[in-house]
Each structure stands twice: as C-alpha cells, then as structure tokens.
Amino acid sequence: MQTPTTLREIKELKEKLARIIGDMLTSEEKEEALRDHHARRPPRPCGMTIHTGIGCTLRCTYCYIEDMGFPWSAKPYPLNGRQLVYALLKNPSFIPGRNGTLIAIGSVTEPFLPETKEKTIEYIENIAEYLGNPIQFSTKMPLTRSDAERIARADPGISPLITIITVEHHRNLEPYAPPPELRFKTIAVLAEKRLKPILFYRPIIPGIAEKEYQYILEEAKRHGAIGVVAGTLRVTPRIIEKLKENDIPIEEIIKRLPRKPKPREQVPVYTRDIKEKILSYARKIGLIAFPEACMANLYTHGYTCWKMINLGVTSKNMPPEKNLERIREDLVLNGFKVLSAKWENNYRVRLTLSQRHRRYKSLIEEYIRCKYKLCIKTFYK
Ligand code: SF4
Structure with missing residues (x-):
C-alpha cells in the first residue's frame, strides 16, 4: 500500500483502515487494542518497536530486559494480529504504508521462541496484509525453511537480522540461546529462500569483539549474509555483575564506560572504534556495512535514505530531492x-x-x- 503524501490524506487513510479493521473486531478487542501501548508510544528514530511477547527465556547475560521489568519467562503478546494493526492505526504518530513507519520486531523479547513464534508470524502477516510497512526482525533462534517461506510470502523484502556476537564465549554470554552454528545455518536458510539476511553484531562486547569479528563476518558472508548491522552494548549495574559472575572479562568494558550507571539505568559503553573496525572489515570482504538497523530495513525493501547515500550504500529507489x-x-x-x-x-x-x-x-x-x-x-x- 502506497503512503499518501500529505498529513490530511494520511489521517484519512488511517481512519478508513481503522474502520475496516475495527469491523472485524469485537468492542472488547477494540478497547483492549486502544489501551495498549502500541496505540500510544511514539516511534523511535529506528522505527516502531513491536512486542510479540512478554519476557524472554534466553537470559542473555548482557540483556537489559530484567532492568526494564520484564520477566525471564515468555508468553505471547496478548493482542491478536488485527488488534495490533488497529492499535498502530490509532497511534497518532504512526504512518502506514510502504513509505511509512519502519517496523522493528525483537527489541524486548526473542520473537522466535516456541512461545512467541506464532504470534510473531501472525503480526508479520497482518502488518504486511493491511498496512504494508517495511518490517524487520532480529533473532537468535533457528528458522526452518517453512518459517522462511511463510515470512517471505508475507513480506518478500523483510529485513532479517541474525544475532551473532561471539563464538568463543557464547555459553557465558548467551547460555540458553541456540549455538552460533545454528544461527549461521539460519542465515543460509533465509538466503536460500531469496531473503536478504543480515548479521546483527549487537551488542559489541569490548575485549571479545576485537578478537572474533573477522571470523564471524567471514562465516556470515560464507553462509549468505548480505551485510552487517553493528551496535553498542548498554550496561546496568546488574549486567556488570552478571558479566563478572559468568567469567566475562570486564576490564575493557569498565574502562570504556563514560560513568557508573545508577540502579537499572542503561549506560552505553564506548564502542565506536570497534564498530568502525567491524564495518570497515565488512566492506573489505564484500558485506554491506549498516551503522544503524533502520538502514538495513530500508535497504532490503528497496529504499535509500540520505544517510545511506552519504555512506555510499544505495538500494533500488532513491529518496526525494534534498530541498x-x-x-x-x-x-x-x-x-x-x-x-x-x-x-x-x-x-x-x-x-x-x-x-x-x-x-x-x-x-x-x-x-x-x-x-x-x-x-x-x-x-x-
Ligand atoms: S534473546 Fe534478546 S530479549 Fe532475550 S534475553 Fe537475549 S537479549 Fe534479552
């Protein structure tokens, strides 16, 4: 679906679509959708983060969801696919359509856990069918050929980010997540189904990433990844303790912290230099280097933003003139x-x-x- 070009037309389209979807929902379902934070939360610069579950069972050592109040157990998000679409249409800052708000799935849960997978695919299918916004997901779980087919049928341009940040330390950093070998295999499965898998090198763990990034990038490329998105580690006091407990060397992390985080506060660790090395090595071996996840979402859907042009990365469609x-x-x-x-x-x-x-x-x-x-x-x- 094309995105209209004025705010008035966007508003009219949202109202029309909300009426159509609303007619498919009961009044209780509509009320539940309206109370939901997807109907209110403003999109972030990287897009609208969509929660397909509550909590996560993978307990990655570097994960901040516990500090945000989420549990280490998982259940599917309570809204059904049409309710989610309805909530988004009622969100005052959401813009529907192909040139609309970017959708990012996987920020506060793993979207392909046994508990969340069906919900995630349901959301992808509904967003694709009724809205058409560019969708991206990030995952550490293995995806099968039939998962990849279902996802590709819904949104052939979908932007899959496969997280691999260590091979050596994955048992200490991601104790309950499937091993990196299975994630490389997922990259191959997605590539085989003509999707454009991208390595998600986030969070960069100083002291570990420097030793491993070349191997991880090379393996991702060999399995069919087209690019890499690299991103920063954020720590809270609890995460620092957890890293120590799990025998992760933290000297380099502490050295790079701009200040001590307060309880539950997430403080980004300085990793720009390592990120630059990762992105520059990616370019050297023929991967597309994306400093932000939103660029990968635009790219796989055939769009280009001005920051991408600035970095020398272009997709099929160029942006309107800069005026x-x-x-x-x-x-x-x-x-x-x-x-x-x-x-x-x-x-x-x-x-x-x-x-x-x-x-x-x-x-x-x-x-x-x-x-x-x-x-x-x-x-x-
Ligand atoms: S998979 Fe993601 S949400 Fe789950 S524990 Fe790991 S980092 Fe947190």
Missing part, C-alpha cells in the same frame, strides 16, 4: 509554522517550529523521516 525550501513549504501546507530550517550535516535537517505545534513533535518528525528519508531533529519556541 529545505520544499520541506518547509510541505509543513506550511500541512498547517505548521516553520520558524527556521537548516542542515545539520548532509543527511540531518534541524527544524524550529512554533511552540504551539510541540504536541505534534513525533508525528512531524515521523512524517519528514518517512517522506524525505532524512534524519530530523525538531525544536519549538
């Missing part, structure tokens, strides 16, 4: 007063709008991000 005046006029036509517009760099625009539009902040940002494929920051005064 500040056009963006300003577009927002004015949509009823917003733009006080100033300027480039922060080659791919990020900085807009200042009238204070009275502040409550539309996430919608405005999402609209510009989706339509012009630009990063954006907005300010209000």
Whole structure:
C-alpha cells in the first residue's frame, strides 16, 4: 500500500483502515487494542518497536530486559494480529504504508521462541496484509525453511537480522540461546529462500569483539549474509555483575564506560572504534556495512535514505530531492509554522517550529523521516 503524501490524506487513510479493521473486531478487542501501548508510544528514530511477547527465556547475560521489568519467562503478546494493526492505526504518530513507519520486531523479547513464534508470524502477516510497512526482525533462534517461506510470502523484502556476537564465549554470554552454528545455518536458510539476511553484531562486547569479528563476518558472508548491522552494548549495574559472575572479562568494558550507571539505568559503553573496525572489515570482504538497523530495513525493501547515500550504500529507489525550501513549504501546507530550517550535516535537517505545534513533535518528525528519508531533529519556541 502506497503512503499518501500529505498529513490530511494520511489521517484519512488511517481512519478508513481503522474502520475496516475495527469491523472485524469485537468492542472488547477494540478497547483492549486502544489501551495498549502500541496505540500510544511514539516511534523511535529506528522505527516502531513491536512486542510479540512478554519476557524472554534466553537470559542473555548482557540483556537489559530484567532492568526494564520484564520477566525471564515468555508468553505471547496478548493482542491478536488485527488488534495490533488497529492499535498502530490509532497511534497518532504512526504512518502506514510502504513509505511509512519502519517496523522493528525483537527489541524486548526473542520473537522466535516456541512461545512467541506464532504470534510473531501472525503480526508479520497482518502488518504486511493491511498496512504494508517495511518490517524487520532480529533473532537468535533457528528458522526452518517453512518459517522462511511463510515470512517471505508475507513480506518478500523483510529485513532479517541474525544475532551473532561471539563464538568463543557464547555459553557465558548467551547460555540458553541456540549455538552460533545454528544461527549461521539460519542465515543460509533465509538466503536460500531469496531473503536478504543480515548479521546483527549487537551488542559489541569490548575485549571479545576485537578478537572474533573477522571470523564471524567471514562465516556470515560464507553462509549468505548480505551485510552487517553493528551496535553498542548498554550496561546496568546488574549486567556488570552478571558479566563478572559468568567469567566475562570486564576490564575493557569498565574502562570504556563514560560513568557508573545508577540502579537499572542503561549506560552505553564506548564502542565506536570497534564498530568502525567491524564495518570497515565488512566492506573489505564484500558485506554491506549498516551503522544503524533502520538502514538495513530500508535497504532490503528497496529504499535509500540520505544517510545511506552519504555512506555510499544505495538500494533500488532513491529518496526525494534534498530541498529545505520544499520541506518547509510541505509543513506550511500541512498547517505548521516553520520558524527556521537548516542542515545539520548532509543527511540531518534541524527544524524550529512554533511552540504551539510541540504536541505534534513525533508525528512531524515521523512524517519528514518517512517522506524525505532524512534524519530530523525538531525544536519549538
Ligand atoms: S534473546 Fe534478546 S530479549 Fe532475550 S534475553 Fe537475549 S537479549 Fe534479552
């Protein structure tokens, strides 16, 4: 489904779709969907994270979900597929369609656990059927040929991220997750079904990643990965303790921490230098290097953003022309007063709008991000 080009048309389309989906739901189902956080939470710059389960049984040592209040057990998310779509359509900042909000599955649970897998596929199928937004998932679980076929039938451009961050230390870092060999095999299965699997090198664990990344990238490539997304480790005091308990060398992590985290606070560990090494080695061996997961989602769906162009990565469709005046006029036509517009760099625009539009902040940002494929920051005064 094409994304309309004005905010008014987007609103009309959302209302029309919500009526159609709403007619398929009972009033209790609609109410439950409306109470759900998917109907309210603003998308993040990387897209809208979709929860397909509550909790996770894999208990990765570096995982922060316990600090966020999630349990180490898993159950499928309570909404059914149509309720989830309904909730998204009722979310004021969500933009439906192929050029709409990016969908990211797998942030606070493993989406292909026995407990969550059917729900995940149901969500993928429903989002693809009724909305058409670009979907991405990340997983450590093995996927079968028939899983891959079902997923590819729903969204042939889907962006699969397969997490492998260590081979040597996986028993200590991911004690209950399937071994990396099975995940390399999943890459091969997805590639065989003409999907575009991407290695997910996140979190980068300083002290371990430096010794292993070359092997992991080479193996991923050999099994059919087209690229790599690399990302940072975030730690809480509990995670640091857990890493110590599991015999993970933490000196390098501590050295790179900008400050001591407060209880439950997630603090990113400095890994930019290691990330650069990973991405540069990826390029050297013919993998596409994605510094952010959203770029991988755009890429596999045939889209290109201006940050990708800046990095020399392009997919089938190029973004609209980069023109500040056009963006300003577009927002004015949509009823917003733009006080100033300027480039922060080659791919990020900085807009200042009238204070009275502040409550539309996430919608405005999402609209510009989706339509012009630009990063954006907005300010209000
Ligand atoms: S699989 Fe993901 S959500 Fe589950 S414990 Fe590991 S990092 Fe956390």
